[in-house]
Amino acid sequence: MTKPRILVTGAAGRNASTAVLDLLGKGFPVRAFVRRLDARSEKLKQAGAEIFVGDLFDLSDLRSALVDVQRAYHSPPVAPNLLHGMMLFALAAEEAKLEVVALMSGWNPHPAHPTIHTREHWIANNIYRWMPTVDVVYINPGIFAFMYLFGLPAIVHFGMLVGPWGDGLNAPPSSEDIGSVAAGVLADPSPHIGKRYRPTGPKLISPHDVADILTDVVGRKVKYQDVSTKMFLKAAKAQGVSDFEIGHIGAYFEEVRGGTYAVGAPTDHVQEVLGRPPESFETAARRYIAQPDLIAAGLRVGTKLEALAFMVKMMLTRAPDPDRWARERGHPILREPLLAHDSPDWRKAAEQKDLLLLPTSSAQEQQRPYSQELIRTAS
Numbered sequence: 593m594t595k596p597r598i599l600v601t602g603a604a605g606r607n608a609s610t611a612v613l614d615l616l617g618k619g620f621p622v623r624a625f626v627r628r629l630d631a632r633s634e635k636l637k638q639a640g641a642e643i644f645v646g647d648l649f650d651l652s653d654l655r656s657a658l659v660d661v662q663r664a665y666h667s668p669p670v671a672p673n674l675l676h677g678m679m680l681f682a683l684a685a686e687e688a689k690l691e692v693v694a695l696m697s698g699w700n701p702h703p704a705h706p707t708i709h710t711r712e713h714w715i716a717n718n719i720y721r722w723m724p725t726v727d728v729v730y731i732n733p734g735i736f737a738f739m740y741l742f743g744l745p746a747i748v749h750f751g752m753l754v755g756p757w758g759d760g761l762n763a764p765p766s767s768e769d770i771g772s773v774a775a776g777v778l779a780d781p782s783p784h785i786g787k788r789y790r791p792t793g794p795k796l797i798s799p800h801d802v803a804d805i806l807t808d809v810v811g812r813k814v815k816y817q818d819v820s821t822k823m824f825l826k827a828a829k830a831q832g833v834s835d836f837e838i839g840h841i842g843a844y845f846e847e848v849r850g851g852t853y854a855v856g857a858p859t860d861h862v863q864e865v866l867g868r869p870p871e872s873f874e875t876a877a878r879r880y881i882a883q884p885d886l887i888a889a890g891l892r893v894g895t896k897l898e899a900l901a902f903m904v905k906m907m908l909t910r911a912p913d914p915d916r917w918a919r920e921r922g923h924p925i926l927r928e929p930l931l932a933h934d935s936p937d938w939r940k941a942a943e944q945k946d947l948l949l950l951p952t953s954s955a956q957e958q959q960r961p962y963s964q965e966l967i968r969t970a971s
Contacts (some may be wrong), residue, residue: 756820773861790861799816
């Protein structure tokens, strides 16, 4: 029997590229949706993927990409118009009568989050369940392992892990495990329909633990240096991170400090879907440090002099003001925003290792015309 064709969006990205390769390895025809042709898309093409170049915010491109597709992993870009793009994809998926969409979200969405990006994830997570004929599986990781390594030159040259995480605990997943979970769900969707999976690493670790692990990885003593969120965002600005990304990165790192990512962690979701334990932080860090592009495009260890020059540049960089940036663009600013761990509703769901979603009746779920039996016959 011919296996169903699967579309993977954001296919050149960190986790989605792994999903493409895993699905190809399982014998599925895969269409990889990318923004442009480059070395990353060429790698996927050489592995056997069909490459589709397009714009996720253009309905005509989405329609073309979904021709003869039965399942999809939608890994939306980090962009100011997130909700617009996610709604377009939902409409195109419903029009194409897909069996199932695995949807990349996050661990912390709730309706009073400080960042519009995270609130829009919460809105989209709910609306995707309202597609009349398309089933949904959520992939909702927290802070990824690579995010501890943005300051790689300082780690290597000065033995300094600098961040605003306090003593906050996290069980950081590798990007590769996240992509593999998405692939595992789409290869055999029936047991997973309607479920929410939060891939994590195998155990909770603190920034001091991260520094100890990096000591072994880089072969020199690494110490954690706690800094203010403001200082860290100056460094991000100096690295060329966009003002939009800075806004939600700052909130997420405050959530690390406040304990958001310790709630409900670690999970056994990698084991449940893949039948194997998750990668350790050390395993992921060794891979990322050997290939810094897996941390951030263009990142390199460089020389000690270049690392010193960057530190000077950072000190001279004006601190970004995410709230001002949002106001200037007409984004709604909540009167009483709450980080995830300060929201009682979010915490109640998170303690059950679940997303915060609006309640639905069991009758609504039972009325879905496309469901497990249809998918089971197509696998």
